[in-house]
Amino acid sequence: MTKPATVGSEAWEAVLLRLVETGAELAVTDPDGSLAFRAPLARHYRVDGEHPVLWIRPLAEADPPEHARGRRFGLNSCRRRSLPTDRAAGDVDLVSFELPTGQVAEIHPVSPGLRAQLELWDDFVLTVLPGDIEVALEDLTDDSWHGPWA
Amino acid sequence: MGGGGTKTHENFTVTPSHNAGPSSAAGTGIVGSTADKEPSVLEPAEAAAAPVTDPDAGLGLLEAAAAHEPEEEVDIDELVKVEEPEGPKADVPPVEKTPAEWDDALTPVPETVPEGLITGVPLLVGGADLVDATATLVAYGGPGGPREVLVATVDEAAEAKLLEALALSETKLVPVAVQTEISGRLPTDTDHQLYEQLVTAAKSVNSHLKAATPVPAHTQATIAKVAADLEQLKGELPADTDKDMVAHYQTVVAALAERADPAWAVPYTEGGKTPQVTPFETTGMATVTHWMPAPAEDTPAGQLTAAVRDASRIRPILAADGTASWDGTARTKAKGKEYLVDLGDGYTAVYRPYGANDPATSEHSLRGALEVTGPAGGGHGPELVSRLGQLNLVNRPMTSAEGEWAYLRANVDAQRLTTKAAVKAALAETDGLEDAVEHVLFAQRASQAAGMTEPELHRFARQLRLDAEATALPTKVTILREAVAKATGHADGAALAVSAGYDPAPRPSGGWLTWGRFDIDGDRAGVRTGFGGKGLTHRVTGGNIVDVLRTGVLASTERRSLMGVAPGKGMSEAADKKSGGARSVFLRVGNTPTSGPTLFWSDPSVLLRRADWYAYPTDHFGSLNPASGHSVSGLTRDHATVAKFTAGGSNEVMFRHGIDLLGAEAPSRIRCTSATQRKEVLALLAGKGITSLGGRPASEVVQ
Numbered sequence: 001m002t003k004p005a006t007v008g009s010e011a012w013e014a015v016l017l018r019l020v021e022t023g024a025e026l027a028v029t030d031p032d033g034s035l036a037f038r039a040p041l042a043r044h045y046r047v048d049g050e051h052p053v054l055w056i057r058p059l060a061e062a063d064p065p066e067h068a069r070g071r072r073f074g075l076n077s078c079r080r081r082s083l084p085t086d087r088a089a090g091d092v093d094l095v096s097f098e099l100p101t102g103q104v105a106e107i108h109p110v111s112p113g114l115r116a117q118l119e120l121w122d123d124f125v126l127t128v129l130p131g132d133i134e135v136a137l138e139d140l141t142d143d144s145w146h147g148p149w150a
Numbered sequence: 151m152g153g154g155g156t157k158t159h160e161n162f163t164v165t166p167s168h169n170a171g172p173s174s175a176a177g178t179g180i181v182g183s184t185a186d187k188e189p190s191v192l193e194p195a196e197a198a199a200a201p202v203t204d205p206d207a208g209l210g211l212l213e214a215a216a217a218h219e220p221e222e223e224v225d226i227d228e229l230v231k232v233e234e235p236e237g238p239k240a241d242v243p244p245v246e247k248t249p250a251e252w253d254d255a256l257t258p259v260p261e262t263v264p265e266g267l268i269t270g271v272p273l274l275v276g277g278a279d280l281v282d283a284t285a286t287l288v289a290y291g292g293p294g295g296p297r298e299v300l301v302a303t304v305d306e307a308a309e310a311k312l313l314e315a316l317a318l319s320e321t322k323l324v325p326v327a328v329q330t331e332i333s334g335r336l337p338t339d340t341d342h343q344l345y346e347q348l349v350t351a352a353k354s355v356n357s358h359l360k361a362a363t364p365v366p367a368h369t370q371a372t373i374a375k376v377a378a379d380l381e382q383l384k385g386e387l388p389a390d391t392d393k394d395m396v397a398h399y400q401t402v403v404a405a406l407a408e409r410a411d412p413a414w415a416v417p418y419t420e421g422g423k424t425p426q427v428t429p430f431e432t433t434g435m436a437t438v439t440h441w442m443p444a445p446a447e448d449t450p451a452g453q454l455t456a457a458v459r460d461a462s463r464i465r466p467i468l469a470a471d472g473t474a475s476w477d478g479t480a481r482t483k484a485k486g487k488e489y490l491v492d493l494g495d496g497y498t499a500v501y502r503p504y505g506a507n508d509p510a511t512s513e514h515s516l517r518g519a520l521e522v523t524g525p526a527g528g529g530h531g532p533e534l535v536s537r538l539g540q541l542n543l544v545n546r547p548m549t550s551a552e553g554e555w556a557y558l559r560a561n562v563d564a565q566r567l568t569t570k571a572a573v574k575a576a577l578a579e580t581d582g583l584e585d586a587v588e589h590v591l592f593a594q595r596a597s598q599a600a601g602m603t604e605p606e607l608h609r610f611a612r613q614l615r616l617d618a619e620a621t622a623l624p625t626k627v628t629i630l631r632e633a634v635a636k637a638t639g640h641a642d643g644a645a646l647a648v649s650a651g652y653d654p655a656p657r658p659s660g661g662w663l664t665w666g667r668f669d670i671d672g673d674r675a676g677v678r679t680g681f682g683g684k685g686l687t688h689r690v691t692g693g694n695i696v697d698v699l700r701t702g703v704l705a706s707t708e709r710r711s712l713m714g715v716a717p718g719k720g721m722s723e724a725a726d727k728k729s730g731g732a733r734s735v736f737l738r739v740g741n742t743p744t745s746g747p748t749l750f751w752s753d754p755s756v757l758l759r760r761a762d763w764y765a766y767p768t769d770h771f772g773s774l775n776p777a778s779g780h781s782v783s784g785l786t787r788d789h790a791t792v793a794k795f796t797a798g799g800s801n802e803v804m805f806r807h808g809i810d811l812l813g814a815e816a817p818s819r820i821r822c823t824s825a826t827q828r829k830e831v832l833a834l835l836a837g838k839g840i841t842s843l844g845g846r847p848a849s850e851v852v853q
Contacts, residue, residue, distance in 0.1 A: 053800050070429070075691075084768055100768055134419075143691070147692050
């Protein structure tokens with residue numbers, strides 16, 4: 001794992017914005033280097049103004065089209081998650097976060113294997129979800145989803 | 151760059167920088183942890199020992215038990231001074247329903263379950279075969295009368311004996327023609343890429359509408375081109391299905407064209423966004439070939455016919471009045487495998503084994519899941535429980551003595567008392583006690599086994615073990631209660647039993663049962679004070695809170711699937727489903743909400759008095775490797791620690807199955823988004839005959 005250079009907080013946010021714009025994924029590794037979590041990220045995030053927390057939305061796998069009838073994602077499966085920003089660091093194509101558990105979370109460009117999943121999500125958000133649900137997603141305040149998009 | 155600006159927080163949303171059309175490939179990425187197991191809770195008989203294989207070991211235990219000098223000496227001979235049962239020794243039939251023996255049931259088994267009650271009726275089953283010792287009886291409405299189903303999760307340790315009951319031909323497969331519904335797009339559509347062009351145009355139109363920028367000329371050109379193509383096809387295609395397809399896409403084109411017009415002024419969130427763009431698909435029946443295990447004539451005597459198939463879930467339908475119905479056959483697909491078992495007399499079972507479902511690829515929360523379905527019509531409650539015996543599972547309700555054991559074990563886990571030497575020693579002693587009793591019973595009944603066939607011997611041995619567990623149980627309870635008392639500062643077990651907060655009766659919560667924590671029940675005011683005004687909060691999103699309250703529960707994903715309130719999402723493989731988090735709901739420590747829809751509990755002890763919760767101070771990303779040891783790092787069950795969590799932060803407090811919103815666990819505030827929503831909520835509650843929540847008028851709680 002590459003240890004990025006520590007830069008100012010504004011710098012890692014700028015890197016994050018660029019990554020999300022072009023397609024990003026989250027990978028969390030344990031102290032022994034083994035992978036604990038990996039998923040593409042939806043194209044929105046929120047830097048909490050009151051707490052040192054970054055809110056993001058990792059994506060679940062899409063349902064196969066023959067079973068989904070246009071609703072490829074369930075929003076409860078794609079709930080918001082958080083990363084502590086008090087030890088965040090940015091590099092050219094990487095933002096890393098040291099977690100209280102000793103794990104390290106990294107946001108970097110989405111890998112080819114996950115890009116298709118991200119593009120399916122983009123299509124789902126832009127062409128299937130109603131506008132109010134799309135905006136509610138971007139608020140990143142959800143604890144659970146209910147109704148037809150759950 | 152998306153919307154941002156100076157606020158107390160900054161939101162960022164970006165539009166994709168690529169301009170590709172929709173991908174035809176399904177997502178193939180890894181989705182997070184698969185083995186972030188929920189910590190073990192409610193293990194009523196963690197001490198259920200493995201069958202003894204070495205007789206000398208059993209004798210050794212007996213001697214050890216006799217030699218041990220606990221504060222209260224256990225006399226095994228007195229303990230097992232029972233008369234030898236009379237009757238034929240050879241054939242031990244499956245245990246059948248015997249109502250007289252169920253008189254001591256901690257949770258009575260209802261003869262009939264309320265039809266359509268989406269949460270079902272929970273009950274506790276004896277022994278340690280089911281996770282949390284819990285089963286739920288659900289009666290779905292349906293044609294021909296209610297459809298009653300018993301649902302439960304089999305403990306992994308009990309799977310082996312369940313599988314022994316099944317006749318599975320895993321080597322011999324036969325092809326079976328199956329009629330299956332298939333759906334797909336028309337060749338005309340795929341040849342002309344009509345759907346793909348419309349998705350590209352819709353993405354552009356919606357992106358620009360949201361950003362309040364003009365729709366670019368090339369998008370306008372695409373819309374015009376597709377409109378022209380459709381008009382031409384309309385005249386050329388003779389088939390009705392093709393004409394339906396054209397009409398479907400022309401509706402989309404019309405919506406896009408009107409929104410691409412610079413004069414379009416409808417706000418994005420109020421209908422301004424282009425409505426759904428979905429492909430036109432036709433459905434029809436086709437014959438496909440499946441390979442299934444060999445048929446029933448290969449079933450050995452004493453076993454049950456079973457077939458392997460792809461995993462699935464019951465697919466109930468939730469009506470507007472909040473009741474659930476099921477036609478007895480509709481199911482949604484899930485990842486993994488399951489056994490379909492014929493129990494006879496119109497009863498079937500569906501079981502998803504741990505062994506056949508790799509946690510890396512299957513839904514964790516389905517592993518061990520069991521359904522027992524009765525024939526159409528009501529009144530099968532006790533029979534459904536009884537039928538568990540055909541699967542070699544304990545098939546009677548939990549007794550009061552077992553209940554107290556389960557209560558003590560739940561408190562041992564919740565209060566982390568296994569770190570106390572006395573409790574650890576007591577658990578070890580009770581482990582050995584069952585083995586010792588089993589040996590004595592065997593000595594008493596060994597003559598009955600003469601001449602038994604192998605299946606009969608298996609049943610004989612299992613019954614012996616069950617009887618040993620039942621015989622040893624009251625003494626086990628006494629031993630453990632004594633140790634727990636000493637570990638928690640009480641004079642002795644008797645003092646603990648009469649202390650404030652000690653209540654070994656399970657509490658109904660929605661469609662499930664919970665045990666209380668005596669440390670919190672005994673000091674509710676102290677727990678409340680420790681939080682210093684903070685409470686527990688949960689934000690409801692994406693749907694009307696009225697719909698949530700109509701069900702009466704804030705339910706986990708798995709529970710919602712059972713209830714029929716999770717429409718159309720049968721196969722989504724989320725990290726939570728793979729990790730087991732789908733069995734819980736989570737709240738956060740927070741302050742009184744100022745916006746809604748939000749549920750808030752100003753007194754956290756209302757919920758923390760449950761023994762099943764656990765919490766993390768920050769978001770938690772579990773490990774894909776169960777052996778890594780990091781899957782529960784940061785977990786706490788200490789209410790004082792939770793009280794220190796930052797309000798409004800990213801902490802999570804998880805509750806198994808869910809929370810009953812209208813009963814004893816009701817929130818102290820239901821914050822609505824508007825006055826209109828508040829009126830709807832109050833009207834709903836009035837319609838249910840609910841005038842107060844948590845002892846306060848509903849009009850005060852609903853804001």
